[in-house]
Amino acid sequence: MRKYTIIGPLLLILIWAIIVHLQLVDKFFLPDPWTVIGRLFEVIWNGSILGDLFSTLERVVLAFVVSLIVGLPLGLWLGRSEKVYRSVEFIIDFFRSTPASALFPLFLLIFGITDKSKIAVAAFASMLIIIFNTAYGVMHAKKSRILAAQIMGATKAQIFRWILFWESLPQTFIGLRSAVSLSLVIIVLTEMFIGTPSGLGRKIIDSQITYEIPTMYAIIILTGIIGYILNLLFLVAEKRVLHWNGK
Amino acid sequence: MIAAISVNNLGKSYNQTELLKDFNLDIEAGKITVIFGPNGSGKSTLLNILSGIVNKDAGSYHIKDFNHFQFSYIFQNYRESLLPWRKNFDNVALPLEIQNKSRQEIKQRVEELQKLFDFKFNWEHYPYELSGGQQQILAFIRALVTEPKILFVDEPFSALDYENNLRLREHLQKYYLAFKPTILLVTHNIEEAVHLADKIIVLSKRPTQVLEIIDNPLPYPRTLQSLKDEQFHQVKDKVLSAFQKATNL
Numbered sequence: 001m002r003k004y005t006i007i008g009p010l011l012l013i014l015i016w017a018i019i020v021h022l023q024l025v026d027k028f029f030l031p032d033p034w035t036v037i038g039r040l041f042e043v044i045w046n047g048s049i050l051g052d053l054f055s056t057l058e059r060v061v062l063a064f065v066v067s068l069i070v071g072l073p074l075g076l077w078l079g080r081s082e083k084v085y086r087s088v089e090f091i092i093d094f095f096r097s098t099p100a101s102a103l104f105p106l107f108l109l110i111f112g113i114t115d116k117s118k119i120a121v122a123a124f125a126s127m128l129i130i131i132f133n134t135a136y137g138v139m140h141a142k143k144s145r146i147l148a149a150q151i152m153g154a155t156k157a158q159i160f161r162w163i164l165f166w167e168s169l170p171q172t173f174i175g176l177r178s179a180v181s182l183s184l185v186i187i188v189l190t191e192m193f194i195g196t197p198s199g200l201g202r203k204i205i206d207s208q209i210t211y212e213i214p215t216m217y218a219i220i221i222l223t224g225i226i227g228y229i230l231n232l233l234f235l236v237a238e239k240r241v242l243h244w245n246g247k
Numbered sequence: 248m249i250a251a252i253s254v255n256n257l258g259k260s261y262n263q264t265e266l267l268k269d270f271n272l273d274i275e276a277g278k279i280t281v282i283f284g285p286n287g288s289g290k291s292t293l294l295n296i297l298s299g300i301v302n303k304d305a306g307s308y309h310i311k312d313f314n315h316f317q318f319s320y321i322f323q324n325y326r327e328s329l330l331p332w333r334k335n336f337d338n339v340a341l342p343l344e345i346q347n348k349s350r351q352e353i354k355q356r357v358e359e360l361q362k363l364f365d366f367k368f369n370w371e372h373y374p375y376e377l378s379g380g381q382q383q384i385l386a387f388i389r390a391l392v393t394e395p396k397i398l399f400v401d402e403p404f405s406a407l408d409y410e411n412n413l414r415l416r417e418h419l420q421k422y423y424l425a426f427k428p429t430i431l432l433v434t435h436n437i438e439e440a441v442h443l444a445d446k447i448i449v450l451s452k453r454p455t456q457v458l459e460i461i462d463n464p465l466p467y468p469r470t471l472q473s474l475k476d477e478q479f480h481q482v483k484d485k486v487l488s489a490f491q492k493a494t495n496l
Binding site: 142144145147148149150151152153154155158162163166169243244245247 | 298299300314315316318319320322324327328330331332341342344345346373375393
């Protein structure tokens with residue numbers, strides 16, 4: 001089935017080429033796919049984009065790691081007691097529903113115009129998603145295995161370590177995957193709208209302002225590819241760790 | 248008679264339906280007692296109350312020298328009680344890990360059981376790689392690895408084919424003869440009941456009462472040959488007559 005994956009991108013490029021060929025839009029604002037793909041290889045080959053790429057990746061990874069370190073234990077802990085989770089549910093849902101971009105000014109006030117504020121806002125939003133999913137995974141764990149362990153005389157700590165944690169993993173992984181995607185979105189967004197010397201978001205805005213349209217498209221595609229690869233990495237990890245899921 | 252478990256005036260309702268009312272029962276120590284009754288007579292509920300996972304509404308019960316580490320319960324839905332993220336061996340090891348036993352000791356206990364039952368398992372595989380019958384045997388071994396003094400079994404064989412069913416009956420008897428635990432088994436299969444039981448307790452419909460207690464003098468171990476024995480049929484007829492009274496069939 002893997003070979004069918006390629007059909008989608010090819011179809012997209014074909015439609016793009018047809019639109020440009022029929023001159024349905026101004027060629028200046030939508031160059032043909034070959035120009036854009038050529039530019040993408042060019043900026044990678046001559047290394048001019050690598051600095052921005054690594055800055056963005058570094059921020060995304062940092063934001064994700066911070067959200068994981070804070071969010072995972074917090075989610076596991078909150079999920080253990082439905083009462084505790086319900087008491088903080090409103091805070092989590094409220095900030096989860098607030099567009100993270102609306103929080104930029106707040107984080108700018110706290111952290112200043114630094115990398116820290118970009119990473120903090122991305123980590124904050126990702127953390128909420130990880131907390132929410134992990135806590136739900138723990139709360140909605142199947143009761144049958146927990147009962148079995150209780151009958152065997154397991155302590156609460158043993159049940160948590162050997163059963164609840166594992167029962168919650170499938171839902172936790174959904175959270176991690178959404179969180180890493182969201183981290184990328186917010187980091188690129190902050191790079192576009194909060195000043196930064198380097199980063200893919202900054203490059204996109206710069207190419208737009210200077211009308212380097214092929215470069216702009218090339219970097220947009222590059223960010224898409226990164227998002228896709230990050231998602232794919234998590235799917236592969238998920239398949240390995242959760243080989244037992246649904247069986 | 249030494250009662251291992253005694254139940255006094257136990258009551259339990261679900262949604263205004265009285266399942267158990269003034270229910271009394273004594274279970275003899277070191278015997279296999281089978282509870283046989285119509286559907287919905289609260290057989291499983293009784294086991295769940297006695298094992299402490301369901302609350303009673305009224306009455307009391309007492310289990311002599313109750314200790315979680317020497318008590319096992321084999322559930323009907325074995326698939327949902329095994330841990331799919333653990334290898335087969337680690338599933339069997341779970342109750343002993345809970346008791347903080349060393350890896351060495353766990354291996355030894357499993358080997359002992361393996362010798363007693365003469366079964367083969369690929370310990371490095373996962374439960375989902377086993378057939379349903381093998382999964383039930385795995386759950387069975389997990390329950391016995393702690394050498395429980397009291398064993399509850401809730402329709403353990405209902406999902407098995409006849410061959411695996413007979414095999415598990417053989418294993419259960421082997422364990423029983425070697426360790427003499429108190430076994431309380433719930434079933435709705437009359438052949439199973441008579442094949443395994445020292446005593447068969449026939450229950451009525453709701454609200455459930457003990458209708459009749461039938462002794463089964465057939466000597467252990469009971470083999471396939473026992474199923475053809477004249478005595479087997481006499482006991483089975485008695486159980487059937489009692490069941491007829493219970494169901495008005």
